[in-house]
Amino acid sequence: MDYQVLIGLEMHCEISETNTKVFSSARNSFSEANTNVRPVDMAFPGTLPVVNKEAVRKALMASLILNCKQPEYVYFERKNYYYPDLPKGFQITQETKPIPIGIYGHLDYECNGEMKKIRINNLHLEEDAASSDHLPGGSLIDYNRAGVPLLELVTEPDLHSADEAVAFLETMRSIYQYAGISEADSKKGQIRCDVNVSIMDKDKDASDPSNWGTKIEIKNVNSFGGVRDAINYEIKRQIELKEDGKYNEMPQQTRRWDEESGTTKFMRGKVDAIDYKYFVEPNIPKFKIAEKWLEEIKNDIPTLAHERKEEYIENYGISNYDATILVKEKDISDFFEETIKLGSEAKSASNWVTSNLLGYLNKQEVSLNDTKITPENLAMLIKMVEDKEISSQQAKGVFIESVETGKSPKDIAKEKGLKQITDSGEITKIVNEVLDENPDIITQYKNGKVAMLNYLVGQVMKKTAGKANPTLARDTMQVEIDKR
């Protein structure tokens, strides 16, 4: 039997780019445990929340980017439950009012080279809870996270594979980063997802909800790799239940992703669903979103990744493949643009960034921030190669050293005594030495093995420790071998 898979995501992303928290004046930054805490975050009696306008602005920007409808009035509501990381006994969120910060949007995203569309059910602004650290002797709570602005995005079940889910999440991360809403760094716990998965018969119509299979929710998956693995595991598990004839007995349920075993585990069934007794937060009066403000926010949306990508292809003649790589991370795209602003030719800058810089970052498993390379130094290096001060072979070594030490390529080349041999007399001399040492190769070349020319040029490069200008070496080799 063939199945189709339906996946809907609830993606939580902390808004990291505000100075302070969503309802308090504590700093919104990553720092030592329990240092970013104000009385309101600890739920001291008599303290009152004050809405952070910048958090609302950023949330509205996300809502506009996702083509959602925005509310005329913003309401916040209480979601009541007790947990040690929630000292107030409730979370301030948006849930039951018809329009939270955004509703009924959609987004186009690319998955394996194909454009896809996903409907957004809603986007809402809420506060994060504190974080707890469970140790063998007890649990520790860090209130830094309490009250950090959090955006929760709920999609319709329009995703049909783990690949699509991850491609969508990567697009969202990119949007949050480019729009200056969040660093969206899952290593810092800024992104967390609940993943809903069901399967249904392939030949049934997925646009009719009555055909949908039983929704299984997997809570708190904290990395994109985890989302991929959890979905694939869950699809397999559900198909097995179906084939064993046990699918119809499977209740709607919430499971959790267990990273260690690579499996999902039962948490609770629908009958244990919690009633959160929502009501409007009485300490935050509803407020109106002015049309004019919304218009300003719309105009402030920065150039996003897919727009930068189009610019790179159209203005710089960069391939679709390279442009995709360049815009994947905002810091890399910014670095590339800076390098061009400093006068480098776009294609050289693109080659250096996509092969050498990203090659280095991937190999060392570090991010751009962890290195010492600057756009100034890359631009200088590109110029040195263009001016034939050093060979492109030498430049690769200089680049790595500059990435690791932050030294300027000029200084590195000077220290290493690197200089390209561009003197044709000197190159002719070395070419003839190589030819004298390799009579057999000359014979092979004359007998039609033209590829031997590469070998001979290689010998010239070796003899000069990579200093010979490669084009000059090749041209001279051609001339000299023909004379023999």
Ligand code: ADP
């Ligand atoms: P609940 O009322 O349990 O919160 P919702 O209808 O609000 O459920 O949906 C929560 C999430 O589950 C959404 O992302 C939605 O797209 C997804 N979802 C709903 N039904 C299914 C299903 N049958 N299969 C997969 N995902 C689903």
Ligand code: MG
């Ligand atoms: Mg719901």
